[in-house]
Amino acid sequence: MSTEPELPRAARIFVSFVALLRANGFAVAPEQTTAFLTAIELLGPRDLRDIRHAALATLAPPPERRASFDRLFDLHFRGSEALERADDGEDDETVRLQEEGRGDEEPLFSDDANESGLSATRTEALVERRFAQLSTTDALRRLSREAPRRLPRRRGHRRMRARRGPFADLRRTLRDSVRSDGEILRLGHMKRRHRPRKLLLLIDVSGSMKSRTEDNMKLAHALMQAAPNVEVFTFGTRLTRVTRALRLKRREQALSAAAHLVSDWDGGTRIGDALQAFLAVPRFGGYARGAAVVVVSDGLERGAPDALRDAVARLSRRAWRVSWLTPLAAGPGFRPQTEALIAIERFVDDLVDGGSSASIVAHVLALGRRRVA
Amino acid sequence: MAVRSNIVGIDSPEALERALRAAYYLADEGLATAAYLGLALGKPLLLEGAPGVGKTEAAKAIAAVLGRRLIRLQCYEGIDASAALYEWNYPRQMLAIRQAGDESIDIYGETFLIERPMLAALRAPDSTVLLIDEIDRADQEFEAFLLEFLSDFQISIPERGTVRAAERPVVVLTSNRTRDLHEALRRRCVYHWIDYPTEEREARIIMLRASSVAEATARAVVAAVGKLRREPLSKAPGIAEAVDWAEAATLLHKGGARWPDAFKRSIGVALKDEEDLHFISPRLDAMLAEATA
Numbered sequence: 001m002s003t004e005p006e007l008p009r010a011a012r013i014f015v016s017f018v019a020l021l022r023a024n025g026f027a028v029a030p031e032q033t034t035a036f037l038t039a040i041e042l043l044g045p046r047d048l049r050d051i052r053h054a055a056l057a058t059l060a061p062p063p064e065r066r067a068s069f070d071r072l073f074d075l076h077f078r079g080s081e082a083l084e085r086a087d088d089g090e091d092d093e094t095v096r097l098q099e100e101g102r103g104d105e106e107p108l109f110s111d112d113a114n115e116s117g118l119s120a121t122r123t124e125a126l127v128e129r130r131f132a133q134l135s136t137t138d139a140l141r142r143l144s145r146e147a148p149r150r151l152p153r154r155r156g157h158r159r160m161r162a163r164r165g166p167f168a169d170l171r172r173t174l175r176d177s178v179r180s181d182g183e184i185l186r187l188g189h190m191k192r193r194h195r196p197r198k199l200l201l202l203i204d205v206s207g208s209m210k211s212r213t214e215d216n217m218k219l220a221h222a223l224m225q226a227a228p229n230v231e232v233f234t235f236g237t238r239l240t241r242v243t244r245a246l247r248l249k250r251r252e253q254a255l256s257a258a259a260h261l262v263s264d265w266d267g268g269t270r271i272g273d274a275l276q277a278f279l280a281v282p283r284f285g286g287y288a289r290g291a292a293v294v295v296v297s298d299g300l301e302r303g304a305p306d307a308l309r310d311a312v313a314r315l316s317r318r319a320w321r322v323s324w325l326t327p328l329a330a331g332p333g334f335r336p337q338t339e340a341l342i343a344i345e346r347f348v349d350d351l352v353d354g355g356s357s358a359s360i361v362a363h364v365l366a367l368g369r370r371r372v373a
Numbered sequence: 374m375a376v377r378s379n380i381v382g383i384d385s386p387e388a389l390e391r392a393l394r395a396a397y398y399l400a401d402e403g404l405a406t407a408a409y410l411g412l413a414l415g416k417p418l419l420l421e422g423a424p425g426v427g428k429t430e431a432a433k434a435i436a437a438v439l440g441r442r443l444i445r446l447q448c449y450e451g452i453d454a455s456a457a458l459y460e461w462n463y464p465r466q467m468l469a470i471r472q473a474g475d476e477s478i479d480i481y482g483e484t485f486l487i488e489r490p491m492l493a494a495l496r497a498p499d500s501t502v503l504l505i506d507e508i509d510r511a512d513q514e515f516e517a518f519l520l521e522f523l524s525d526f527q528i529s530i531p532e533r534g535t536v537r538a539a540e541r542p543v544v545v546l547t548s549n550r551t552r553d554l555h556e557a558l559r560r561r562c563v564y565h566w567i568d569y570p571t572e573e574r575e576a577r578i579i580m581l582r583a584s585s586v587a588e589a590t591a592r593a594v595v596a597a598v599g600k601l602r603r604e605p606l607s608k609a610p611g612i613a614e615a616v617d618w619a620e621a622a623t624l625l626h627k628g629g630a631r632w633p634d635a636f637k638r639s640i641g642v643a644l645k646d647e648e649d650l651h652f653i654s655p656r657l658d659a660m661l662a663e664a665t666a
Contacts, residue, residue, distance in 0.1 A: 029560045039410045043386070053386075053406035060564035063421065063550070157451020158512070170463040178480070182470035195512075244553075280605030282423055286551035314607065314648060 011037055014051075017076045021059065024072055032059050048077060064244075136215050139357040140222045143365065147226035152292050152320070152368040156195035165191030197320060198229045199364075200287050202278070204297030205262060206236040206269035212327060213265065215357045216296050221246045221254050223364065231287045235274035235297075236264035241284070271297060271340070272307030279314055292367050293319040296354050298326050301340035309343040316347040325354025325363060385409070389438070398427070398434030399570070399578050407565035408435060417523050417544035419559060422567035424549050425611015429506055431567070432545035436502035439543065445504045446490040448511040454518065458528055460487045481532035492528055498542035508558075509548040516555055523561050570612065572599060578612060579619045586619045590626075594619040597636065597664035598643065604653060610643040618643040636661045 007015060018033045039054035052073060061069035159167055169188030177184045201223065203216050220232045224246040234240050245257035259265075279285045293315060301308050316322045324344065328334065330353050336342050345351055353359040383389050389412075390405035400408065404420075408431070411418035418435075420428040436443035446457055466480045488496070494503035508516065522528065523544065527537040546562065548554055570578060572595050579591040586594075594615055602609045610618070621639035630638060637657060644650050653660075 027556055027560075032560055035410075035414060035416065035563070038414060042410065042413050043406070049402070050406070053403055054410065056403065057407035057410050057563045057565060060419075060559040060562070062553075062559075063566050066566070156512075157449070158453060158514070171461065174461070174463055174466055174480075177467070177470065182467070182473075276605040279607055280609075282608070283550045285607060286549075310652070 014040060020072055020076055024068070026061060026065070026069070028059055051077065136218065136357040139361040140218060143219065143222050143361045144226045146365050147223065150365045150368050151199065151227050152197040153194045154197045156193045158193045159190040160193050162189050162191040165189040167191065196227060196229050198231070198287065198291035199223070199227060200291045200293045201230065201232045202293070202295045203232065203234045204236065204269065204271065205234045205265050207266045208269060208298055208300050210266050217255055217258060218251065219357055219360060221251050225249065233278065234262050235271065236267045237270055238264045239274045239277045269300060269302055271299065271301050272303060272311050275311035275315060276307055279311060288315055288318045290320050293322045294325060294364060295323065296325045296360065298328055299324065299338060299341040299344070305340040305343040308340050312344040312347045321367065322348045323350040323352065323363060323367070324348045325352060325360055327355035329353045330355035392438045393434050396434045396437040397581055398430060399574055399581065400431065401570070401574065404431065404565050404567060407563050411563040412543065414563065415541040417546055417562045419546045419548070419562035419564045420567055421548045421550050423569070425613060426567045426569055427612050428547040428567055429504065432502065432504040432547065435545060439502060442501045443504055444490045444494050444501050445506055447506045448508050450510055450512055452511045452515050456489060457491050458489050459492045459530060460489065461485055462487050491522060492536065494542045495526065495528055495536055495538045498538045498540045502543045502545065505544065505546045507549060508546050509551045509554060516558060520555070520557055520561065569602060572596070575612065575615060579616050582616045583620045586623050590623055591619055593665045594622065597661055600660050600664065601644065601653065606646070606649040606652070608646045608649060614643045633661050633665050636665065
């Protein structure tokens with residue numbers, strides 16, 4: 001429209017930066033653009049740092065996308081000199097496990113995880129595994145259908161009106177009593193609302209779980225879509241939060257977004273370190289508090305089981321319930337035989353079959369029935 | 374967007390940084406800029422970061438700089454309007470109805486209204502700073518309700534009508550990021566992610582807050598705390614813990630304890646989780662020796 005006032009020349013570069021951000025998937029509202037321009041005007045600006053601070057403060061990129069924001073900023077305002085910096089994909093949603101501290105005597109490994117643990121047991125279990133009655137598609141359909149009412153719930157702190165309940169609804173009672181000249185004829189009641197419990201899904205994507213990984217990711221996506229309060233992480237040699245990616249409604253889109261985030265598909269396993277890393281990031285560890293934690297992993301730990309045992313013990317103290325779903329438990333009469341599984345057995349509430357989508361779905365849907373807080 | 378003139382005498386982020394320093398808060402350039410923009414644009418300031426990086430302290434310091442009273446609304450799961458906005462004094466209303474007899478009485482008058490933090494901030498925007506602490510703990514319903522408050526700065530009380538702020542109050546929100554906040558909330562605010570301070574800055578913070586601590590001690594504590602933060606602990610020591618640790622170690626040292634030992638014995642003020650202590654103890658001696666070297 002030609003009636004719009006012309007944008008001042010000086011402002012164009014800032015507005016086009018916002019356009020660049022939007023083109024790269026950042027959500028920027030028009031009011032934020034206005035705030036950005038006003039902020040720049042306010043600050044002077046005297047150098048590029050002022051502009052960067054103004055952009056960060058008003059355009060509010062999510063912390064986990066800060067690296068990508070900075071890159072776009074440099075690209076836009078500093079031009080080609082910024083181009084040389086490569087995208088390492090590192091952000092606060094991914095925790096690199098090989099960085100600091102313990103475990104550095106272990107070389108990083110990739111495809112030899114299958115050699116570890118008791119592979120003989122695993123083979124036997126695979127032979128014995130009975131074919132589940134439901135196909136993956138059927139299982140996922142069942143999950144979407146039943147999850148909303150069958151997932152675990154807990155009592156929340158918000159109150160709602162009720163015919164009967166332990167709390168008096170004074171506001172309503174008083175309103176009613178005004179009509180009857182201050183006589184209280186009927187006492188209103190309130191009760192606490194039930195809320196869906198947090199659900200935390202930790203999916204092993206290492207080489208030894210390769211045959212299950214795709215189905216497990218589909219399952220995670222179905223669960224995310226069906227229930228609120230679900231958090232999903234993958235682990236192998238790294239720990240990656242994929243919740244945000246799986247929030248996308250269309251499955252193909254969500255899975256490819258997740259695939260883009262995770263960089264350790266089909267690699268080695270360091271479950272203990274992965275769980276330690278999970279607990280060490282306060283914001284991640286917080287997801288486990290009071291949650292129903294479901295770990296889908298064969299528990300074939302390459303390293304010493306100490307780290308794994310400590311991590312699972314800590315997890316179980318924090319969580320409402322910890323379920324460990326392993327394909328090794330597919331057969332009847334399963335007894336854990338790997339060192340790692342034996343070490344964690346006493347800290348988990350369930351150590352059950354995770355060998356098919358049907359069995360995982362059945363377990364997840366049964367969680368709500370087991371214990372009511 | 375109107376630019377506010379209420380921050381008299383503070384005309385740049387640097388000026389605010391200096392004023393905050395005088396209030397015993399060392400802000401880095403990013404935080405000073407964000408806070409300055411928040412005040413100047415009349416937008417709420419949203420501070421995110423790990424526990425213990427000084428988010429709440431920043432709000433307190435801003436209130437001190439502006440010479441205003443800090444009203445703090447601590448969020449928790451299940452917090453609702455009656456805890457955040459206002460509540461009626463039901464027993465008093467009931468009594469008034471009984472006593473009034475045939476006379477007419479307004480039971481929704483001022484005397485029966487119990488003011489909660491958000492209403493208080495709205496009614497006295499010139500003299501208060503509203504701190505909405507740990508918004509990530511509140512549930513999504515409350516966040517949605519907060520959105521409305523933060524965009525219009527008004528509250529409607531069905532029995533009395535709408536209370537509107539004559540001027541936009543100064544609001545600071547903090548979040549530990551235990552869950553993702555709604556995009557719309559971030560949009561309405563001026564945003565800053567607070568990181569742990571650099572070693573240099575943290576040593577200065579310790580000396581500023583605990584004047585009895587010698588510089589060498591502050592540096593040793595900062596080095597040790599830095600190492601601890603890189604370990605997979607369930608609760609990494611924050612800035613307040615670093616200050617406490619430096620003070621406690623100084624106290625023990627003055628009482629006759631030798632150096633690494635004074636540190637070690639006072640570690641309980643820095644690490645407050647038994648499992649973390651247990652986890653770190655095999656390597657603690659080496660770690661402290663290195664930090665004090």
